[in-house]
Amino acid sequence: MSEFRRLPPISRRALLSGAAGVATLAVASPFRAPAIAQHAPLRVGLMLPYTGTFAKLGKFIDDGFRLRIEQNGGKLGGREVEFVQVDDESKPAAATDNMNRLVGRDKVDVVVGTVHSGVAMAMVKVARDTNTLLIIPNAGANDATGPACAPNIFRTSFSNWQTTYPMGKVMAAAGIKNVVTITWKYTAGAEMIGAFAESFTANGGKIVEDLTLPFPEVEFQALITRIAQLKPDAVFSFFAGGGAVKFVKDYAEAGLNKTIPLYGAGFLTDGTLEAQGAAADGIKTTLHYADNLLNPANVAFLKAFKAKTGNDGDIYAVQGFDAAALLNIGLTAVKGDTHARDRMVAAMAAAKIDSPRGPLSFNKAHNPIQNIYLREVKNGRNEMLSIAQADVDDPARGCKMT
Numbered sequence: 056m057s058e059f060r061r062l063p064p065i066s067r068r069a070l071l072s073g074a075a076g077v078a079t080l081a082v083a084s085p086f087r088a089p090a091i092a093q094h095a096p097l098r099v100g101l102m103l104p105y106t107g108t109f110a111k112l113g114k115f116i117d118d119g120f121r122l123r124i125e126q127n128g129g130k131l132g133g134r135e136v137e138f139v140q141v142d143d144e145s146k147p148a149a150a151t152d153n154m155n156r157l158v159g160r161d162k163v164d165v166v167v168g169t170v171h172s173g174v175a176m177a178m179v180k181v182a183r184d185t186n187t188l189l190i191i192p193n194a195g196a197n198d199a200t201g202p203a204c205a206p207n208i209f210r211t212s213f214s215n216w217q218t219t220y221p222m223g224k225v226m227a228a229a230g231i232k233n234v235v236t237i238t239w240k241y242t243a244g245a246e247m248i249g250a251f252a253e254s255f256t257a258n259g260g261k262i263v264e265d266l267t268l269p270f271p272e273v274e275f276q277a278l279i280t281r282i283a284q285l286k287p288d289a290v291f292s293f294f295a296g297g298g299a300v301k302f303v304k305d306y307a308e309a310g311l312n313k314t315i316p317l318y319g320a321g322f323l324t325d326g327t328l329e330a331q332g333a334a335a336d337g338i339k340t341t342l343h344y345a346d347n348l349l350n351p352a353n354v355a356f357l358k359a360f361k362a363k364t365g366n367d368g369d370i371y372a373v374q375g376f377d378a379a380a381l382l383n384i385g386l387t388a389v390k391g392d393t394h395a396r397d398r399m400v401a402a403m404a405a406a407k408i409d410s411p412r413g414p415l416s417f418n419k420a421h422n423p424i425q426n427i428y429l430r431e432v433k434n435g436r437n438e439m440l441s442i443a444q445a446d447v448d449d450p451a452r453g454c455k456m457t
């Protein structure tokens with residue numbers, strides 16, 4: 056069963072009465088609803104962007120998640136699965152109400168979401184307050200597995216720090232001395248650029264200027280003109296989805312791809328290459344995935360994803376696929392009984408997943424430990440050049456697991 060809707064706005068008055076009162080009760084109480092029959096379908100809340108600049112990312116996470124369940128006979132931990140879908144539109148302002156509804160009114164057993172770091176942090180707060188199991192299949196906000204870490208919160212993607220820290224050393228080793236950075240002005244942009252700058256400057260590099268524009272704006276012209284004036288050795292960037300497509304094309308149209316090499320977090324070219332075309336050729340990025348990983352898990356995943364959706368899999372699909380794999384490990388350990396939470400969490404924390412991205416395990420904050428690959432766009436693919444850093448483990452600064 057699948058329900059899909061963009062939820063109507065909820066007033067404070069409604070929250071405190073009627074059906075929405077259930078949400079308030081669930082938020083206020085540290086205890087979950089009475090035991091549901093173990094064989095009732097598992098209710099999964101999918102809170103993802105299905106519209107806006109990250110729409111394709113949300114769709115691929117959703118497709119990857121469902122693919123893994125299909126491969127498991129339509130079940131997780133022996134239970135049938137039913138979905139409640141919410142389009143979060145990548146809007147942090149609506150995130151708390153959306154999450155409260157999934158938990159309180161829709162009474163989901165677990166929430167899987169989301170893409171945008173700002174939306175994810177609002178979800179993390181509700182998950183902590185209500186002790187709801189939350190699996191983050193993309194958003195990299197460092198705090199989710201840092202100061203806000205909790206036993207009931209897992210991430211199958213990355214921390215923002217993790218994807219770009221290795222690139223600072225790589226670029227410095229390539230003889231690049233002066234870099235201009237460019238990104239959207241929000242948590243993910245600031246943290247990815249910050250981690251890159253941390254390692255680049257530690258290896259002798261200099262950041263000439265940090266350029267930003269508000270999320271999800273795509274008017275890049277003035278900033279591209281500024282890059283041309285500054286003439287750095289290279290540009291380092293974070294954009295994703297529709298914004299990444301437009302940035303890469305605008306950069307090439309201005310002719311800068313011929314004179315100032317463009318680098319970035321791998322989101323700049325993942326799931327975007329078909330739309331970017333030749334404009335993306337030669338861009339180097341770091342990410343926990345590459346299109347030409349030949350491990351059997353990736354070969355099988357790409358084949359199955361193509362057969363199910365008609366699309367080539369990307370990192371977002373992998374992260375959704377692994378979210379279902381992780382949930383299945385937890386639920387199988389407790390024979391589908393979500394109320395055996397401690398044992399379920401222990402099994403998930405100890406999971407070792409043979410992921411399409413390569414070996415995947417989790418640190419004490421429930422963030423992935425994984426390889427970060429250096430990739431280059433060649434022939435419309437993100438081809439791995441080398442492992443930029445093996446088994447990268449986020450420092451989980453400020454995480455105190457209770």
Ligand code: BEZ
Pocket residue numbers: 109170171172173193194195196243295322
């Ligand atoms: C984020 O907001 O955390 C994010 C969004 C898209 C790609 C990667 C990270």
